[in-house]
Amino acid sequence: MRYTIATLAMAALTMTAAPAAAQSAAPVPILPDAAVLDVVATGEVSRVPDIATIRAGVVTQSATAAAALADNAAKMDRVIASLRAAGVAPRDIMTANVNLSPQHRYVENQPPVITGYQATNTISVKFRDVAKSGTVLDALVKAGANQINGPEMSVDKPEAALDAARIEAIKQARARAARYAEAAGLRVDRIVAIGEAGEDRGNGPRPPVLYARAEMASDAPTRVLPGEVPISATVSVRFLLK
Incomplete structure (x- = not known):
């Protein structure tokens, strides 16, 4: 993962009135002594596959x-x-x-x-x-x-687990941002943007092909053990540091 800190210089912002249909979202104003930190973090939980x-x-x-x-x-x-x-x-x-x-x-x-x-x-x-x-x-x-x-x-219905992974990802991003801010002599002021970079819905790896012949089948029953599969979500979070 790559994290970047970009310090934004102060610029004079001027806005002119325009019809509502022609206006775009206004940029987030950044104070002259503020910095922006972009963090990408992944949260992961485990569930028993069904x-x-x-x-x-x-x-x-x-x-x-x-x-x-x-x-x-x-x-x-x-x-x-x-x-x-x-x-x-x-x-x-x-x-x-x-x-x-x-x-x-x-x-x-x-x-x-x-x-x-x-x-x-x-x-x-x-x-x-x-x-x-x-x-x-x-x-x-x-x-x-x-x-x-x-x-x-x-996992048949991974939505609840994905939500838990998203929450964990935000926690990871906050903790990492706090460490970066402390190292830079700053503090985390607030989050200005959140994006979801990707998700893993809990599909396990595909095992290799097994070839068998009916006449060679063993009397011992085949055992299939579910174990646990990881479910993860990756988020990109932009923090405002002061």
């Missing part, structure tokens, strides 16, 4: 494109059926990607030869009960999913 989002895919290969797609569609139907049987609502199941690509054999000094086709269908699944998501992941693999990415943890 949403887990994963991507589950089915990858199939066949000699022809039609066969690869047909095999893939049949297996994906079973994956979706397993999700609905586990209580996942249709609104929480979304197609994320469908891909069909040829597979090649490469031989030196010869053009590549198509040996078959690979079809991939990936869905994004949102779990609103994080504690049960591990069990559903196991059911997905048994149903035919052989590509899993996630889970990504998040």
Whole structure:
């Protein structure tokens, strides 16, 4: 983060009357012995996530494109059926990607030869009960999913936590401004402007892709631990120092 202190020289201000529609906001008057301090600060709070989002895919290969797609569609139907049987609502199941690509054999000094086709269908699944998501992941693999990415943890309604982070950010900015003012032999008089620079709504990092085969699924259940996710807000605050 970068903080700048700019001392403003006194200037004669003249204003002429103008229609209300043509007038702009008047600048904040600065006293001749005043200085302006701009501070950027971030406030952060932690919350237990209540949403887990994963991507589950089915990858199939066949000699022809039609066969690869047909095999893939049949297996994906079973994956979706397993999700609905586990209580996942249709609104929480979304197609994320469908891909069909040829597979090649490469031989030196010869053009590549198509040996078959690979079809991939990936869905994004949102779990609103994080504690049960591990069990559903196991059911997905048994149903035919052989590509899993996630889970990504998040907070469903982060507004209250964001407000707490904003308050913390202002506190951080005030404390920092007081230290700068003291070092400069001044004091903080008041805030003249506040802006929100950005926010983090509590989406956890995306884990790497996990590949699995149904026949290799372990009898041990998959455990998904929610932990906590940070939720932050960054503000820019302009202080008047005297």
